[in-house]
Amino acid sequence: MTPDQPSRPFTAASFNQYLAEGKLMASRCEGCGAVHLPPRAICPACHSANLQWQEESDSATLAAFTVIYVAPSAQIALGYGREKPYLSGIVQTPGGQKISARIEGFDPLQPESIHVGAPLQRVSDSPALTYRAVTEA
Amino acid sequence: MPTTSLPRGVAIIGAGMSKFGAFPEKNSRDLFVEAYKDLLASVEKGFDPRQIESFYLGNFSSDLFEHQAHMAPLLADAVGLTPIPAARVENACASGATALRQGVMAIASGMADAVLVGGAEKMTNLPTADVTDTLAAAADMAFEISAGFTFPGFYAAIATAYMAKYGMKPEHLMNVALKNHENGALNPNAQFGVTIQKWMEGRVAAALKKGKPAPTWQTVMDFLHDDSANPMVAWPLRLFDCSPITDGASALLLVPADRAKDYTDTPIYITGSGQASDSALHDRADLTALPAAQRAAAQAYQMAGVTARDIRIAEVHDCFTIAEVVATEDLGFFAPGEGYRAAEDGVTARDGAKPINTSGGLKSKGHPVGASGVAQAVEVFKQMRGQAGARQVSGDVPLALTHNVGATGSTCLVHIYERKD
Ligand SMILES: [Zn+2]
Numbered sequence: 001m002t003p004d005q006p007s008r009p010f011t012a013a014s015f016n017q018y019l020a021e022g023k024l025m026a027s028r029c030e031g032c033g034a035v036h037l038p039p040r041a042i043c044p045a046c047h048s049a050n051l052q053w054q055e056e057s058d059s060a061t062l063a064a065f066t067v068i069y070v071a072p073s074a075q076i077a078l079g080y081g082r083e084k085p086y087l088s089g090i091v092q093t094p095g096g097q098k099i100s101a102r103i104e105g106f107d108p109l110q111p112e113s114i115h116v117g118a119p120l121q122r123v124s125d126s127p128a129l130t131y132r133a134v135t136e137a
Numbered sequence: 138m139p140t141t142s143l144p145r146g147v148a149i150i151g152a153g154m155s156k157f158g159a160f161p162e163k164n165s166r167d168l169f170v171e172a173y174k175d176l177l178a179s180v181e182k183g184f185d186p187r188q189i190e191s192f193y194l195g196n197f198s199s200d201l202f203e204h205q206a207h208m209a210p211l212l213a214d215a216v217g218l219t220p221i222p223a224a225r226v227e228n229a230c231a232s233g234a235t236a237l238r239q240g241v242m243a244i245a246s247g248m249a250d251a252v253l254v255g256g257a258e259k260m261t262n263l264p265t266a267d268v269t270d271t272l273a274a275a276a277d278m279a280f281e282i283s284a285g286f287t288f289p290g291f292y293a294a295i296a297t298a299y300m301a302k303y304g305m306k307p308e309h310l311m312n313v314a315l316k317n318h319e320n321g322a323l324n325p326n327a328q329f330g331v332t333i334q335k336w337m338e339g340r341v342a343a344a345l346k347k348g349k350p351a352p353t354w355q356t357v358m359d360f361l362h363d364d365s366a367n368p369m370v371a372w373p374l375r376l377f378d379c380s381p382i383t384d385g386a387s388a389l390l391l392v393p394a395d396r397a398k399d400y401t402d403t404p405i406y407i408t409g410s411g412q413a414s415d416s417a418l419h420d421r422a423d424l425t426a427l428p429a430a431q432r433a434a435a436q437a438y439q440m441a442g443v444t445a446r447d448i449r450i451a452e453v454h455d456c457f458t459i460a461e462v463v464a465t466e467d468l469g470f471f472a473p474g475e476g477y478r479a480a481e482d483g484v485t486a487r488d489g490a491k492p493i494n495t496s497g498g499l500k501s502k503g504h505p506v507g508a509s510g511v512a513q514a515v516e517v518f519k520q521m522r523g524q525a526g527a528r529q530v531s532g533d534v535p536l537a538l539t540h541n542v543g544a545t546g547s548t549c550l551v552h553i554y555e556r557k558d
Contacts, residue, residue, distance in 0.1 A: 012279035038280040044416075064424050066293035067372035068285065072273055073266045075285055085369070088285040090294055090419045098419045100284035111372040116301035128283060 010041040010051055018053075022124045026097060028054040037097035057094050058122040060131055062115070065089035067108045085109075091120055091131050102126075105133030142440050143245040146394025148404035149554075151180040152518040154511075157385035157503035158328040159261040165199055165208060166215045168386035169257045172508075173216045176388040182400045184390065186216070190249040192223040193239040195232035195256040196507035201271045203259050212255060229275035230456060231543030232256065233387070233510025234412075234550035240391045241410050241552075250393060256508035257386040268382050272506075275544040277417045289379055291418055291545045292457035293371035298424035299459065300373070303474035307373040310458035311361045312480035314377045314500055317455060320487055321497020323528035328383050328503030333357050340366065378458040383503035387512040402558075403522045409443070409553030411436030418545040425474075427546030430467035434540070434551045438469075441553040445469030448553075449534045450520055451491070452513035454542040455498040461485075464540050465493060468551070492530050495520055510541035514552065521556045 008014040010027050015038060018025040027039035031048030037056060042049050066088055071081045080086045087103035104123065106114045120131035153175025155168040177184060194209040205211070213223035228235040233256035240254040260268055272288045281291075299305055314333065321327040322335070331339075337360040341351050354360040361367045367375045397404030411433035415421070421428065438444055445468055453468065455461035466476040470491050479485045485493035496502045496516035499509055517537035519525045537554045 015280075063419075064294035064298040066286075066290045066297065066374075067369070068287055068290045068293075069369045069371065070265065070269060070287065070289065072269050072282070072285075072287055074270075076266055080285075082368075085372075086285060088290055088294070090298075090424065098421075100281045100286060100417070100419045102285050116297060 007053060010039050012038075015039055016127075019129060020127055024056040024058065024122060024129070025053045026056050027051045035095055035097055037093065037099050056097070058124060060091040060093050060120045060122065062103065062118040062120055063090045063092045063098055064116060065103055065114060067111050089131075099129065102128055102130040103133075104130060105135065143241070143408070145245045145247055147241050147244045147391055147407045148394045148397035149389050149407065149514065149518055150392055150397050150400040150404050151176045151184065151390040152388070152515040153177070153179055154326055154387040154508070154515050155385050156326045157383050157505060157512075159382075160384045161261070163259075163384065164203060165196070165205070165257040165259040165386065166212060168259065168384060169212045169255055169388070170215055172255065172386040172388040176390055180390065180400050181402070184400055186218065188251045189218055189221060189253050189390075190251050191221055191240075191243050192218060192253045192255065193236040193243075194223065194225045194507070195234070195236035195510055196225050197227060197229055197232050197258060198271055198274070198506070199257075199259065201274070202262060208257070212257065218253065228548045229543035230454065230504070230506050231510055231541045231548040231550055232507040233512070234539065234541030234552065235510070235548070237389065237511060237514060237552065238410050238412055238550060240389070241407055244391050244393055250396070252391045254389040254391060254511060255386065256388075256505075256511035258505035258507040259384045260382045260505060261384050265382070281417050281419070287371060289371035289374050289457065292459050293374045294418070295424055295463065295545070296373050296459040299463070299477070302425050303477065305462075305477040308358070309477045309481060310373070310378055310462070311358065313455065313458040313461050314361070315357060316480045316486055317494050317498040317500040320495050320528055321501025323526070324497045324502055325526070327497045327501050328381055329501050330497065333360065333377065337366070374457055374459070380456045380499040380504035383505040385503055385505035385508045385512070387508045387515050389511055389514055389518075403556065405518050405521050406555045406557060407552055408555045409437035409439075409441030409551070411440070411551045413549055415547050415549075417547070426463060427467050427542065427549055429546045429549035430464060430540060430542065430551070433549045434468050437538070437551040437553045441555070443536060443553060447536050448491075448538045449536050450495055450517065450530055451493055451538040451540065452496060452498070452516050453493055453540040454509070455494055455500050456504060456542070458500070460542065461493065461498065464542070468538065468540060487528060487530055495525065495528050495530060510539070510550065513539040513541060514554070517554050521554060
């Protein structure tokens with residue numbers, strides 16, 4: 001980022017704009033070096049508001065998950081629910097940050113075969129933060 | 138009399154609740170009036186309502202559930218208490234205990250000499266998808282709900298992290314539901330006051346009556362593993378792992394400790410109060426505990442000068458079965474990774490070493506969100522005074538605890554209660 005390009009504000013809208021551009025962006029504190037994902041406008045570790053955007057790796061691991069059968073209306077509108085359950089989860093980046101995300105590439109009807117710690121890769125062209133299971137060749 | 142670190146001692150002299158359930162003909166106001174009348178009737182030496190100086194109401198979302206905001210003066214007026222100050226407190230599912238803490242602070246500080254604390258929620262007007270959406274608003278809409286999460290989904294995710302870390306199986310959670318329904322079956326105010334065994338037998342009888350083939354369940358575990366009888370909500374949580382959608386209200390009357398005996402021979406003193414906040418679930422280092430609950434508990438224990446071991450019974454926030462397991466660890470009743478065996482081993486049963494949720498808990502008694510934290514105090518008030526009827530625990534209950542959680546632990550409150558006689 002050059003000085004004549006002002007940083008985008010540290011908002012959910014900026015985070016989603018970056019996602020739409022294919023980038024997963026965290027905030028990094030210039031005061032103490034802490035990295036925040038989702039991004040924050042104030043560092044909770046040192047209370048500095050001096051932050052920079054930092055692009056995150058597309059790889060992650062599955063920290064926790066669920067297969068949702070009783071869906072919220074936004075997911076029902078997409079065809080999900082009792083007959084078509086879907087996965088949501090919490091993923092952990094190589095830097096140790098965790099974030100909630102949609103999870104694809106596992107069989108929702110075989111939840112016992114899905115393991116915490118499973119490797120994931122971000123789906124970079126999704127408007128919502130989404131990760132896909134990495135299947136071993 | 139033991140000392141307390143509150144600047145002035147606080148006592149509960151009356152406690153009441155409406156029946157919990159689904160009541161198409163009643164709104165929050167109607168339910169709160171029932172709880173208030175039950176409360177006044179519980180003050181054995183009588184109490185003139187004109188002495189009440191302040192009202193705090195726990196309510197999560199009457200705005201979305203009933204399209205009615207500004208609920209506190211409405212309810213104060215319904216029971217004839219205007220023009221006293223009335224305020225609604227919103228902290229998701231912990232709204233009730235947050236209102237209680239406001240009441241404790243008002244009495245302890247000397248600002249008031251009689252405070253009404255209430256909780257109310259009317260949830261069954263809306264279809265399930267709209268209730269799901271309304272409850273989801275207690276989470277971070279921008280960064281959690283955007284991932285497709287629901288509230289059962291968050292607690293299911295906690296369960297998967299817990300299973301991976303400690304080796305728990307979904308069957309262990311079923312034992313929590315079985316235990317809480319055993320208790321709720323003895324609570325006339327419970328929404329689902331029936332054991333899961335009786336529930337299963339009812340389903341068999343209904344099938345036979347309709348001339349359908351009888352289900353082949355041999356045991357309650359067969360029933361709980363059947364996808365048609367106990368459908369999946371958010372794996373690994375099924376219907377019987379989840380608290381229901383409930384209408385209900387609850388109420389407490391607080392006065393300074395040194396005046397409590399003017400109204401009752403057996404006041405219950407609040408000697409510890411703790412509250413903490415936290416980030417969204419994904420921001421926490423460990424997904425198998427709620428740090429805000431641990432912090433609130435530590436504050437409450439310190440204030441009361443007691444330890445987890447001293448607590449005789451507890452009402453904990455079992456919005457989902459896994460939540461009870463995590464709660465009993467966060468409160469220090471069991472070591473991390475050991476709470477999941479407690480229900481199976483009978484330790485948390487009504488006749489166990491550490492009875493948990495003698496009321497039936499949120500699971501069986503019902504979970505009218507804003508009313509739940511206050512209703513937990515109603516239960517310990519009754520148990521400590523030997524007035525819990527068929528579900529009364531045996532022996533003395535000199536010390537009890539309540540634990541109320543908002544969302545996935547972004548708010549947690551713990552209160553400690555003592556009987557001093
Ligand atoms: Zn910092």
